[in-house]
Amino acid sequence: MKRALAALLVLAIAAGAAWWLDLPTRLGFARTASGGLTLYGNVDIRQVQLGFRVSGRISAMTVDEGDAVAPGQVLARLDAQPYLDAVHAAEAQVANQAATLAKLEAGPRPAEIAQARAQLAERTADLANAALAFDRSRRLRPGGAVSQAVLDQNQSAKDMAAARVDSAREALRLLEQGTRAEDIAAARASLQAAQANLASARTSLADAQLHAPASGVVLSRVREPGAIVAPSDTVYVVSLAEPVWVRTYVAEPDLGRIHPGLAVEVTTDTAPERPYRGRIGFISPVAEFTPKTVETPELRTDLVYRLRVVVEQPDTALRQGMPVTVRVPQAGARDG
Structure with missing residues (x-):
């Protein structure tokens, strides 16, 4: 009885080992005699x-x-x-803002400054006349030749003339100082906003x-x-059409035998004698369950890692969704 149990145990261990060794083949991953791998996948659908x-x-x-x-x-x-109409409107707005900025940067014209000076001289002359009239009234008032109302009117006229002189003097000073830096900055910002609107319209x-x-x-x-x-x-x-990517999967025991940049060959069922050159461009860092395209009912819980193979110099014979075979010669040997 003990011998029979021992024999059954040996057979179970042998069967398990055979199942494990045959796992990559049934998953679609086969090891070659030269140490390479044969993987199966599909050309990615890229739309x-x-x-x-x-x-x-x-x-x-x-x-x-x-x-x-x-x-x-x-x-x-x-x-x-x-959209053409919007561009034309934005161009007109840019031109308007550019002209405003140029005007502020140029400052007042010489003729405007000369006009302000002349106005100041005129206001100064008016003040002098008003002062003479007031002084005359003030001297005549004690004798009764001028009423108090006239004296008050001449006083008001003198004060108003003095205020107009001050106003003309300050206006001339503003022109001579030129445009404020803040006004120029505001105009420049408005121009930039108009230019941005024009760029958006274009x-x-x-x-x-x-x-x-x-x-x-x-x-x-x-x-x-x-x-x-x-x-x-x-x-x-x-x-x-390009780039052409092939999606395939590798079992966990063979994960250490490949690396990004490893050269591979991609073949189709239509022309297996004409392989395409490619390189492994991506290895998923996360394991996933075997996809339905390569699984068998008894292997649904096995984990694999997704690969992306970038095909070099593809042609129209590689169509999206097409099943392909990926051969990894001398897996594990890094390119020099």
Whole structure:
């Protein structure tokens, strides 16, 4: 009986060891005789939904579904007239503020200063006449030749003339001192605000054209000319051609055999004899459960680490979502 139990225990240990050694193969990770790894994954699906950053009416759409697009290519246009009008208004405001600033920086003209001096001389002469009239009335008042009312009127006229002289003198002093630094700073700030508004208007005008962010293929044409769109509306869906990423997974026992930058080969089922060169560009720092694309029912609790392989010089034969094989020769050997 003891011998039978011992035999069963040995068989269980052997079966467990065989199951563990075969785990990478059943997960889709195979070790080669040369010490490399064979991983299985898919080309990442990389799409972008394109829309305008401003609202308006679509005036033209230049590409259709299935068309290849180049970086910066114009895909659609909005009616730009409202944005042109905003640019013209902003340009006029900038010109107005620039003229105001130039006027303040230049200060008063020589003719304005000469006019102020002449006005001061005129006010000074008026004060002299008013003073003579007051002195004459003051001397005649004791004899009764001038009434008290006349004397009071001449006194008031003299005081008013003196006040006008002071006002003219201060006005001349202000002109001679020039514009206040605070007024110039305020005008300069107003000009900068107007320039910022102009830049914003020009940006909105440029945003009335929809450009392709990268090379790719149009998957969906969502809108048509004449449609009114908001900034959040999708106009095109484009599949990005580059860079091409392959998503694959590595089991925890083989995690130490790879590293970012490690050269790999990527092959497809269509042309396995023509491998693509690539490099491991990303290794997830967090383990995750085996994804359904590679798991089997009995291995749902096993953990793996996600990899991103960047394919060098891809072509149109590598299509998004396509299953591929990733071979890691001499895994663990870092490039010199």
